[in-house]
Amino acid sequence: AQKVTQAQTEISVVEKEDVTLDCVYETRDTTYYLFWYKQPPSGELVFLIRRNSFDEQNEISGRYSWNFQKSTSSFNFTITASQVVDSAVYFCALSEAMNTGFQKLVFGTGTRLLVSP
Amino acid sequence: DAGVTQSPTHLIKTRGQQVTLRCSPKSGHDTVSWYQQALGQGPQFIFQYYEEEERQRGNFPDRFSGHQFPNYSSELNVNALLLGDSALYLCASSYWTSHGGYEQYFGPGTRLTVT
Numbered sequence A: 001a002q003k004v005t006q007a008q009t010e011i012s013v014v015e016k017e018d019v020t021l022d023c024v025y026e027t028r029d030t031t032y033y034l035f036w037y038k039q040p041p042s043g044e045l046v047f048l049i050r051r052n053s054f055d056e057q058n059e060i061s062g063r064y065s066w067n068f069q070k071s072t073s074s075f076n077f078t079i080t081a082s083q084v085v086d087s088a089v090y091f092c093a094l095s096e097a098m099n100t101g102f103q104k105l106v107f108g109t110g111t112r113l114l115v116s117p
Numbered sequence B: 001d002a003g004v005t006q007s008p009t010h011l012i013k014t015r016g017q018q019v020t021l022r023c024s025p026k027s028g029h030d031t032v033s034w035y036q037q038a039l040g041q042g043p044q045f046i047f048q049y050y051e052e053e054e055r056q057r058g059n060f061p062d063r064f065s066g067h068q069f070p071n072y073s074s075e076l077n078v079n080a081l082l083l084g085d086s087a088l089y090l091c092a093s094s095y096w097t098s099h100g101g102y103e104q105y106f107g108p109g110t111r112l113t114v115t
Helices: none
Strands: A003-005 A010-014 A019-021 A024-026 A032-039 A046-052 A059-061 A064-069 A074-079 A088-096 A111-116 B005-007 B010-013 B019-024 B031-037 B044-050 B053-057 B064-068 B074-078 B087-094 B110-114
Touching: A003 A088, A010 A019, A019 A111, A024 A074, A032 A074, A046 A059, A046 A064, A074 A088, B005 B087, B010 B019, B019 B087, B019 B110, B031 B074, B044 B064, B074 B087
Parallel strands: A010 A111, B010 B110
Antiparallel strands: A003 A024, A019 A074, A032 A046, A032 A088, A059 A064, A064 A074, A088 A111, B005 B019, B019 B074, B031 B044, B031 B087, B044 B053, B064 B074, B087 B110
């Protein structure tokens, strides 16, 4: 069965600090996708990134970067120079790839990030 | 380009009642998935609709049912409401691709409170 573990329940940082959110996943599939979503207090899940299991290249998007390591089944998310607007709950998710096109996301329990001024 | 929309925003129901939640997918998306998010938890998959048919279902009882219309919009129905059904219900839309991988875009959710 697929499983996503986000061991950090809550992280508090001061603005401009760097912060890394950990994500460890379990799957028996050789082809799968990993995601990060941001959920601000409004409740809407905001898509941040998708990575497939064949692409271990790290990605950087502005202040955001992602480190995917299949050897440790981890897909960690780093925010550089954090800002108050980064305060939210962040979810890591996993899905299997099926030729039917069906995709079910399995989410972790989320990490609440609090960035104080 | 409108994103995924859901209605209503909030809803309060009494135990035993029935509720219908609605979702309009993002333009160009033909697949709708529903998730339940209890307080402090990650979203849990309920089911997914494509071409007006339920394709897959998560571990939810038959009290949870759905429908997809020809314009791809969808409804989630919950019968015989229980206190434990109180949650944020999220709709996600996506489009089918042959390689099976695509982003799911989520709506703002409907907050259901059962008293």
